Amino acid sequence: AATPHWWQSAAGYQIYPRSFQDSNGDGIGDIPGILSRLDHLADLGIGFVWLSPVYRSPMVDNGYDIADYRDIAPEFGTLADMDRLIAEARARGIGIVMDLVVNHSSDRHAWFEAARTSREAPEHDYYIWRDPAPDGGPPSELQACFGGPAWTFAPEVGRYYLGFFSPAQPDLNWQNPALRREIYDMMNWWFDRGIAGFRMDVISLIGKDVDAGLFEEGPDLHPFLQEMHRETFAGRDVVTIGESWSVSPETAPLYCGRDRGELDMVFQFNHVVQGWDPVHGKWKPRPFDLPRMKRVLNDWQAALAEDGWNSLFLSNHDLPRHVSVYGDDGAHRVASAKAWATALHLMRGTPFVYQGEEIGMTNRRFADLSEFRDLETLNHHAAETARGVSEDDFLAGANITSRDHARTPMQWSAAPGAGFTAGTPWIGLNPNHEWINVAADRADPDGVFERYRRLIALRRDHPIFVTGHHTPLAEDHPAVLAYLREDARQTALVVANLTSAPAVLDLPEELAGTYSDLIQGGAVTLDRLVSLEPWEARALLRE
Ligand code: TEU
Ligand code: CA
Numbered sequence: 001a002a003t004p005h006w007w008q009s010a011a012g013y014q015i016y017p018r019s020f021q022d023s024n025g026d027g028i029g030d031i032p033g034i035l036s037r038l039d040h041l042a043d044l045g046i047g048f049v050w051l052s053p054v055y056r057s058p059m060v061d062n063g064y065d066i067a068d069y070r071d072i073a074p075e076f077g078t079l080a081d082m083d084r085l086i087a088e089a090r091a092r093g094i095g096i097v098m099d100l101v102v103n104h105s106s107d108r109h110a111w112f113e114a115a116r117t118s119r120e121a122p123e124h125d126y127y128i129w130r131d132p133a134p135d136g137g138p139p140s141e142l143q144a145c146f147g148g149p150a151w152t153f154a155p156e157v158g159r160y161y162l163g164f165f166s167p168a169q170p171d172l173n174w175q176n177p178a179l180r181r182e183i184y185d186m187m188n189w190w191f192d193r194g195i196a197g198f199r200m201d202v203i204s205l206i207g208k209d210v211d212a213g214l215f216e217e218g219p220d221l222h223p224f225l226q227e228m229h230r231e232t233f234a235g236r237d238v239v240t241i242g243e244s245w246s247v248s249p250e251t252a253p254l255y256c257g258r259d260r261g262e263l264d265m266v267f268q269f270n271h272v273v274q275g276w277d278p279v280h281g282k283w284k285p286r287p288f289d290l291p292r293m294k295r296v297l298n299d300w301q302a303a304l305a306e307d308g309w310n311s312l313f314l315s316n317h318d319l320p321r322h323v324s325v326y327g328d329d330g331a332h333r334v335a336s337a338k339a340w341a342t343a344l345h346l347m348r349g350t351p352f353v354y355q356g357e358e359i360g361m362t363n364r365r366f367a368d369l370s371e372f373r374d375l376e377t378l379n380h381h382a383a384e385t386a387r388g389v390s391e392d393d394f395l396a397g398a399n400i401t402s403r404d405h406a407r408t409p410m411q412w413s414a415a416p417g418a419g420f421t422a423g424t425p426w427i428g429l430n431p432n433h434e435w436i437n438v439a440a441d442r443a444d445p446d447g448v449f450e451r452y453r454r455l456i457a458l459r460r461d462h463p464i465f466v467t468g469h470h471t472p473l474a475e476d477h478p479a480v481l482a483y484l485r486e487d488a489r490q491t492a493l494v495v496a497n498l499t500s501a502p503a504v505l506d507l508p509e510e511l512a513g514t515y516s517d518l519i520q521g522g523a524v525t526l527d528r529l530v531s532l533e534p535w536e537a538r539a540l541l542r543e
Contacts, residue, residue: 004467005239005264006237006239007047007197007239007264007265007350008309008350008466008467009047009459009463009466010047010048010460011044011045011046011345011350011351011352011353012048012049012097012311012350012352013041013046013048013049013353013354013355014049014050014051014052014316014317014353014354014355015049015050015051015052015355016052016317016406016407017029017030017033017051017052017076018062018063018076018407018426019407019408019409019410019420019427020034020355020410021033021036021410021412021420022409022425025422026075027421027423027424027425027426028076028426029076029409029410029420030075030076031054031072031076031077031078031081031082031085032077032081035084035085035088037412039092040438041089041092042092042094044353044358044449044456045453045456046094046353046456047093047094047095048094048097048196048197048239049094049095049096050097050352051098051099052064052099053066054072054082054098055068055070055071055073056072056074059073060106060168060169060375061146061165061166061168061375062374062407063101064099064101064165064169064201065101065104065106065107065108065166065168066101066105066106066109067105067106067108067110069105069186083194086193086195087194090194095195095196095197095239096195096196097195097196097198097199097239097241098190098197098198098199099198099201100187100199102172102183102206103164103171103201103203103205103206104163104165104170104171105172106168106169107163107169108168111123111126111182112127115127115170116157116161117156118156119157119159122178125176125179126172126173126176126179126182127161127162127172128161128162128170128171129157129159129160129161129162130151130160130162130210131158131159131160132158132159132160138150138151139160144165144166144167145164145165146165146376146379147166147376147379147380147382148166148379148383150163151163162210164205164215166379171208172206174208174220174224175220180224180227183228184228184232187228187232188231188232191232191233191236191238195238196239197233197238197239197241198239198240198241199241199243199267200242200263202245203221203225203242203263204216204221204242204247206220206221206224207220207221207222207223207224208220216245216246217244217246217251222254222260222262225242225255225262226260226261226262229261229263230261239264240263240265241263241264241265241266241311242255242256242262242265242266242267243267244266244267245268245269245273247266247268248270249270249299249300252266252300252303252304252308253304253307253308256304256308256309257307257308258308265309265310265349266311267313268300270296270300271293271296271297271300272314274289274292274293275288275289280389280397282397283389283397283398283401284393284397285397285401288326290326290479293326294472294481295475297347298472298475298483301348301349301472301483304348304349305348309350310347311350312344312345312347312349312351312352313351313354314340314357315354315406316354316406317354317406317407318403319401319406320363320400320401320402320405321356321357321361321362321363321405322357323336323340323357323360324363324405325363325400325401326498327339327340327498327535328535329362329363331500332500333360333436334360334447334448335534335535338448338537339496339497339498339536340498341451341452341455342455342494342496342519342539343481343494345452345455345465346455346459346483346485346492347470347483348466348467348470348485351456353452354406355410356410356411357452358441358448358452359438359441359447359449360441361411361430361436362430362432363399363405364404364405364408364428364430364431365399366395366398366399366402368395369381369391369395371427372398372402372404373404373407373426373427374402374404374407376402377402377403377404381394407427408427408429408430409421409427409429409433410438411429411430411432411436411437412437412438412439413433413438414433414434414437414440418433451519454519455539458518458539462492462518464486464487464489464492465485465492468485468486468487468490468492469484469485469486469487470483470484470485471483471484471486473493473508474506477503477505478499479498479499480496480498480503480505480532481495481496482494482495482505484511490541490542491542492540492541492542493511493515493539493540494537494538494539494540495530495532495537495538495540496535496538497533497536498535499534499535500534500535501534502533503531503532504529505529505532506528506529507526507528507529507530508528509528511526512526512528513525513542513543514526514542515541515542516540516541517538517539517540518539518540518541519539523543524540526540
């Protein structure tokens, strides 16, 4: 097999800057704060940081609404701080991957301010406009992701613009070649500053055909990605990660196949959206279904087995804390965090650690609506209650799935501000920071951090976990996720009991034998029947 790319053997770590580390007591995380925590990341062993947006922004969607792609939000710091972050991370062997949000800009971007005032402005065509319907209403009934109509009237030009997410996030018109040139120039400007790549926000939307009603994976998506590749990352040793909520095992190779000249990997959600209700979506979550989760994970391993590359993750800034949803955040919190980490990291793909996951941070209880900050939760509360959902039912759902669970401040210590801030945090801390925090977890050799550190090192030191073939085992087992990784020289076996009850795994005869235990050290001999404690996970290399 070819030598893996750096981004295949490395692990990524996502920072949500607003909630990571505040340096000046204003309650908002910032870039100097990140600089002060780089050693934590270096100790974990990660190869790159995916930094959620730090650009100048009115922060309607915490930076996923960009007003200037070439400047830093003042609450996060300055361009000079950003340059220092790139350099100091690099000095520790860590690349900085920026978040590229180019399906839409902020309505406060200079382009949009020009676009909305005159049909003659060159920037007018950088956005997506339609004339009113005959009755003066919006051109279609399309609803925005964050609630309300997707079309907003701009009186100065007498037309409606598209805001697929919210009116504060007008969609950019990728059909306009001058706009595409602006974006590629901006990307090159960041590459020239030394960043290691881009995570591309909802990239599957850029090829949309609005009139045909084709938004996700529209007809121009792949031509645009190929053009972007030619104009920006071709010839650079960077990583490109495409976020898509619609990509399927069938379409994934189109984004990241070896000869496609598009992206390095897809970042897809099929495994984590499985618990959503067909009518009320994430606000009425269904109980977690482990067998389905196993099937989806295995399907994605198979889909990109020969060509293309998976991202491996369970948490990010849009999702609840996975130990609370797929694990047990009570008695088995530490064991379940470690079991999921083991099961996930040793699959084929690049693992991503979301800030706080490395110490097993959990969902927080939100007592009432006033404690939430996210526009998605607030707007959908209005919509759901308007259609008859009770306050208590909405709160119960949001207490499982709101994006704000991921956005409570990083828990560094038991101190009153959790070591995150000396002031008042912009969103309430999880009170469990008194016992779940970096200082406490890192002091424990059996803690969660130590397991992540070990797994990240294993992938770096054993190419079998990077490029080895993945074969699922015990696919119908209701409790255990198990698989083999194999290359020409070696066989590794990974087994994880993902439940709070003991489990027994029946291995194929030929897998009985002696292994070295890659987590505990030493050798173990397996019979055909392997007994696993609740949330026990093992990584074994055949001797
Ligand atoms: O997310 C894309 C997206 O589809 C989500 O908004 C998703 O629908 C939602 O989180 C489900 O709860 C990306 C970013 O990751 C997200 O933070 C942004 O809000 C969104 O794009 C708009 O830029
Ligand atoms: Ca601050």
